Structure formats: structure tokens, C-alpha cells
Amino acid sequence: MDAFDRLEATIRARRGEDAATSYTASLFARGRGKIAQKLGEEAVETVIAAMGDDARAIVPEAADLLFHLCVLLADAGLSLDDVRAELARREGVSGHAEKAARPR
Numbered sequence: 001m002d003a004f005d006r007l008e009a010t011i012r013a014r015r016g017e018d019a020a021t022s023y024t025a026s027l028f029a030r031g032r033g034k035i036a037q038k039l040g041e042e043a044v045e046t047v048i049a050a051m052g053d054d055a056r057a058i059v060p061e062a063a064d065l066l067f068h069l070c071v072l073l074a075d076a077g078l079s080l081d082d083v084r085a086e087l088a089r090r091e092g093v094s095g096h097a098e099k100a101a102r103p104r
């Protein structure tokens with residue numbers, strides 16, 4: 001089990017727990033809109049870090065971003081395996097070729 005699988009299990013276990021002691025539980029309690037808002041904020045913070053001179057500063061922001069993405073997936077009843085399957089489906093297909101093949 002890798003770190004993402006452990007994080008996913010922890011996040012799922014937090015649903016319905018005490019929001020006062022669990023940040024994840026507080027996100028679930030506040031609902032999909034708040035979770036999506038936090039994801040957006042963390043994305044912006046990652047972009048800001050990316051525009052700076054210190055590449056290492058991106059790492060903690062990326063971790064915040066991925067954590068909140070995992071919470072969003074869990075709230076929507078989805079799993080990392082759903083994302084893994086989508087990435088596997090895309091494997092070997094150039095992004096340029098995929099875009100060119102889209103219906104117009």
C-alpha cells in the first residue's frame with residue numbers, strides 16, 4: 001500500500017468523525033462546495049509557488065493540492081483507482097493526437 005492508498009483510507013475513515021478534531025471531517029461536514037473551493041485555493045497557491053525562484057517551495061503546495069483532491073474524490077464517491085484507470089486508458093496516446101481526434 002503506497003502513501004496515496006494510506007491517505008485515501010484515512011480520508012474515508014474520517015467521514016462522520018468529529019470535525020473539531022479532524023480537519024478532513026470538517027471538510028466533509030462543510031460539503032462539496034467548500035472542498036472544491038479549498039482545492040481551487042491550493043491550486044492557486046501551487047501556481048504562485050511555481051512562479052517563484054525556489055522550486056522546492058512547490059512541494060508542500062502540491063501536497064496540499066493532492067490532499068484536497070483526494071478529499072474531493074472521496075466526497076464524490078470516487079477513488080484513486082478511478083483516476084489510475086483513466087490514466088492507464090490514456091497511456092501511450094499523445095495529448096496532441098487525443099485532442100485532434102475530438103469531435104468538432
Ligand SMILES: N=c1c2ncn([C@@H]3O[C@H](COP(=O)(O)OP(=O)(O)OP(=O)(O)O)[C@@H](O)[C@H]3O)c2ncn1[C@@H]1O[C@H](COP(=O)(O)O)[C@@H](O)[C@H]1O
Nearest residue numbers: 007010011014021022023024025026038041063064067068
Ligand atoms: N495530508 C493532509 C493535509 N494536507 C493539508 N492539510 C490541511 O489542509 C489545511 C489547509 O490549510 P489552509 O491554511 O489553506 O486552510 P485553513 O485556512 O485552515 O482553512 P480555511 O479556514 O481556509 O477553510 C490545513 O489545515 C492543513 O493542515 C492536511 N490535513 C490532513 N492531511 C492528512 O489527513 C490525515 C487526517 O487528518 P485529520 O482529518 O485532520 O485528522 C492526516 O494525518 C494527514 O495524513
